[in-house]
Amino acid sequence: MTAADILNNGGVVAIPTETVYGLAASAFSDDAVGKVFVAKGRPQDNPLIVHISNIDMLNEVAMDIPPSACECAKRFWPGPFTIVLKKTDKVCDSVSRGLDTVAVRMPSHPVAKAVIECAKLPLAAPSANISGCPSPTSANHVINDLDGKIDAVIVGDESEVGVESTVVSLAGDKPVLLRPGAVTLEQLREVLPDIVVDSAVLSEAKGDKVASPGMKYKHYSPKTTVYLVEGDGKAFADYVNEKQNSAAICFSEDEGIKIPFIVYGSRLDESTLAHNIFGILRDIDKENYKEVYVHAPSKTGVGLAVYNRLIRAAAFKVIEL
Ligand code: TXA
Ligand code: MG
Secondary structure (H helix, E strand, O other), rough: OOOOHHHHHHOOEEEEOOOEEEEEOOOOOHHHHHHHHHHHHOOOOOOOOEEOHHHHHHHHEEEEOOHHHHHHHOOOOOOOOEEEEEEEOOOOOHHHHOOEEEEEEEOOOOOHHHHHHHHHOOOEEOOOOOOOOOOOOHHHHHHHHHHHOOOEEOOOOOOOOOOOEEEEEEOOOOEEEOOOOOOOHHHHHHHOOOEEOOOOHOOOOOOOOOOOOHHHHHOOOOOOOOEEEEOOHHHHHHHHHHOOOEEEEEEEOOOEEEEEEEEEEOOHHHHHHHHHHHHHHHHOOOOOOOOEEEOOOOOOOOOOHHHHHHHHHHOEEEEEE
């Protein structure tokens, strides 16, 4: 059986994408999408992103599409970019979880594209991890989390971007950045000058009325307790060197760290930080550290996406030196 056969028969298949691995199911089947929620242990109120491979599919799943969405699609698709739009009735309720909107992305990864094209279906696909754990950037991460719970995994390369897509809502009066990603706020402002940043991007979202339900949950967390630490290289080293049974995740520029550490890239190269961070958060759990201290990236460019994931991995425990 091919992946397309499995998907057309209501099964679930993990697929590589350029952001992270996704767990795909037909966006038209409540039953198939239900299996995704069960396999991941995903909270019931958290809607899924629908993946498409062409603009005809966009018109199948979304309606009342504003000109700004077409401009964004031209500029950022295919790629790590998701637009929230008014949904059509074809999108099953299990995807939108009671909302009247749908999040849509056209991935650039050749395998993701080929699977959508061969299945001839828009595919609902959240990240292919157990809910709450760091997102999967390799097939091994998927197998570690979901072996025995899903129908198949397509083994591809390591995810290039390493953090999930940028999510922008164009379903309301003003464009809203719901989740930062590799398409940066600076790039978005060129197309959407009046875009606002949802408060949940850098702080804790609480209650039922949050714009993007996924931002409400503790997320991306290894078992080791994570702290996000803001400060210069010397202050960071002095601070972490006092810690017992702990490790640091730091920049290549950091010096003088005497506890075990993993470098996640240069502080000036945010794309590399994004590429590495989820794999490193998983590696940390292979040792038995009590705590891990992560040197906080800048909040500009792709750094904003890395910061957004880390502050959640740290359950909002930020230390300012
Ligand atoms: O890069 C990605 O986007 C990956 C790959 C597999 O494509 N997918 C992914 O899906 O990250 P997931 O389910 O882990 O994250 C989807 C995010 C959640 O924060 C969810 O709340 C939000 O998108 N979302 C989905 N539908 C929405 C909607 N209608 N309105 C607002 N937020 C929505
Ligand atoms: Mg996810």
